[in-house]
Amino acid sequence: MIIDEVEAIPYRIPMSKPLHFASGAVHDIEHVLLRITTSEGIVGIADVPPRPYTYGETTASVIGILTGLFREVLVGADPLDRAQIHARLARTVGNPTAKGAVDIAVWDIIGKSLGVPVHRLLGGYTRKLAVSHMLGFDSAAALVDEAHSYIERFGIRTFKVKVGRRPLALDIELTRSLREALGPDVELYLDANRGWTATEALQVLDATSDLGLTYFEEPDDAREILGRRRLVQLSRIPIVADESAPSLGDAAREIQTGGATALSIKTARTGFTESQKILGYAEALGIDVLMGNQIDSQLGSIATVTFGAAFEYSSRRAAELSNFLDMADDLIADPIRIEDGFVTAPTGPGVGTAIDEEKLAAYRIDRG
Ligand SMILES: [Mg+2]
Structure with a gap:
């Protein structure tokens, strides 16, 4: 072949x-x-x-x-x-x-x-991953409504909250509103996409320390290394490397030099092969991994499920699989379903999904 x-x-x-x-x-x-x-x-x-x-x-x-x-x-x-x-x-x-x-x-x-199916070739641990839904910038009232509706419609129990705005009070109040509205049993964690300085991020950590947050992803720019290390040392929750750890080598550098204490794995950037190396590295050190989302289409999200479900260590936590819900359509023939908070890997051979050729013809932009 x-x-x-x-x-x-x-x-x-x-x-x-x-x-x-x-x-x-x-x-x-x-x-x-x-x-x-x-x-x-x-x-x-x-x-x-x-x-x-x-x-x-x-x-x-x-x-x-x-x-x-x-x-x-x-x-x-x-x-x-x-x-x-x-x-x-x-x-x-x-x-x-x-x-x-x-x-x-x-x-x-x-x-x-x-x-x-590739999820079995890779490891075959399970077929199902719990879903974490990402809440983008909006008003607290709108995001509380969005979270409630996703809990009701899809059974989702984990939310990643996009933060990193100024003044800091905007996101501190948002996080507090979400916790108060959703109750103590819904998992919440933050992703600032480097929007704050390390000092600002520490202020946010202090102001939200009673809200039971589980992770804080890329609070500041990891290249500002002393600020980031101080933040990592003072934080009681894991600091997740995402865009600062886009490869195996970057992941090892960030963890070994104290730039982060958890890793986001995205199959969109490390495929299955390099993702598996990052997973093994994380497992050996006992640091948490989050299966992340590159604002993936359904096709991309199925790749994330395929990998995440294949291994015990990557299936422990809710995976970020639901960005496709904010897209008007997709190329795949058999849409992803989120049921009772879980997405299930397809049973077909390969990654297990097929393209709807009519949709591809309608959405491709390389033919006038
Ligand atoms: Mg991120």
């Missing part, structure tokens, strides 16, 4: 509810569908979410690298020679979500060629 063709198809789907956060905003999702076809006609698929404010990738750069340098690596390669493919992709620096998608599409091919 060798790879014959690599396609990178840009598409755009509007958000039904635009998402705002400290490092940016998303009004449409403009993603790239990666399709890798083998000599046997097996098609591996994955979604690429370009996030210029986090990784510097754009739709054009993703298409350029996938159909240029990465295509040269992939065409003629045997998908089973994954380590060989990775070694050759690694000669190009950066491009994390393009590389992540190649890994996922290659695993999809392997699963399809064996007739086995």
Whole structure:
């Protein structure tokens, strides 16, 4: 089995509810569908979410690298020679979500060629992950309503609250309103996307210390290393590295140098192979991992479930799987369902989902 063709198809789907956060905003999702076809006609698929404010990738750069340098690596390669493919992709620096998608599409091919779901190939621990829903910037009243409605409609019991605004009181009051409205049993944690300084983040930690928050993700810029270390040392809850740990090496550096005490794993940027290495590293050290969301489409979210459900250590906590609920539509044929607070990995071979060709034709933006 060798790879014959690599396609990178840009598409755009509007958000039904635009998402705002400290490092940016998303009004449409403009993603790239990666399709890798083998000599046997097996098609591996994955979604690429370009996030210029986090990784510097754009739709054009993703298409350029996938159909240029990465295509040269992939065409003629045997998908089973994954380590060989990775070694050759690694000669190009950066491009994390393009590389992540190649890994996922290659695993999809392997699963399809064996007739086995990839969540079982990877580990087969469980099929279900509890869902954590992300609350973007809005008024406290609107977010309390949103949380109530997600609890009622989907049984979701964990919320990640986007913070990082000034004045700090805005987000301190928001967090307090959510805790008071939702009661003590709903899990709440914060993500400031580097919106604050370490000193501001410490003020927020002090002001919310009675609210039972479980994690604080990227409170400040991790590159301001002494401020971040002081924050990590003084915080009683884990400080989660997300955009400061987009690779295995970055994750190890942040943890070993005291820049964080927990890790967000996103399959959109580390695929399944590198995500598994990060997971093993975290498990060995006994630090918590959160399965994160790159504002993923349903296709991307299924990759997160596939990985997260495969291992005991990644399935312990609620995974961020619900950003797709704010999108007007998706490319996949069989939509994700959130039932009683859980998403279940598909049973089909590969990553287990298929593209609706009519939807792809309607949303692709590479044909006039
Ligand atoms: Mg984050």
